[in-house]
Amino acid sequence: MTENTSGRGQRELRVRVKTAKGRKLSSTRWLERQLNDPYVIRARKEGYRGRAAFKILELDDKYGFLIPGARVVDLGCAPGGWCQVAVERVNALGQRGGKPKGTVLGVDLQEVEPIAGAQIHQLDFLADGAEALVKGWLGGPADVVLSDMAAAASGHKGTDHLRIIALCEAAAAFAFDVLEEGGTFVAKVLAGGAENQLQATLKRNFRKVANVKPPASRADSSEKFVVAQGFRKPAPDTAAPA
Helix, strand or coil: CCCCCCCCCCCCCCCCCCCCCCHHHHHHHHHHHHHCHHHHHHHHHHHCCCCCHHHHHHHHHHHCCCCCCEEEEEEECCCCHHHHHHHHHCCCCCCCCCCCCCEEEEECCCCCCCCCEEEEEEEECCCCCHHHHHHHHCCCCCCEEEECCCCCCCCCCHHHHHHCCCCHHHHHHHHHHEEEEEEHHHHHHHHECCCCHHHHHHHHEEEEEEEEEECCCHHHHHHHEEEEEECCCCCCCCCCCC
């Protein structure tokens, strides 16, 4: 769908928003930023459900984990932009002749509008038995687990950081249960210091772990993404001799 994912070099007329009666200045500034954001503009033009689609596009361009034939699960997939990208990249619709056909599964607590080429399920991935359900829907273990989840903002930077790290740790634990040997885990985190334990855990379980801020991530945001590749599947426990 796209080749140049930077969103830069596109000269657009800047839209200014007047402060309407009853609208807070912060809301006006947010709306103005949205209307002038090149990634928001491109997402609308190219049919993506949000600017976040360009983040996963840029990460995959750099690390190449969404390959034709891969099985992908997207945790907290709403509104669906990452699933849209995954469908294209893993050839879930089989439109790239001669390439293996992949599988894309999105799960979320809320209902998500259908996405061509993806299975969407309303599911709490923390619920008992969720791992077995996901592997059943995928038809086997996942090659890639994605998470662009973020907890509801509290307005307190430290609290928000701890909440998103907890979400990321839960997503990583889920990934350990469903990933195939050599698989990839990609997740959003917020910089803030509490992510050190998560980093240590990922480094023990994956051969390579990178921390990346893709160009589509806003400069004033503390978000970054961990890309952990080469999952080391733990050996099954062996029974002690009688």
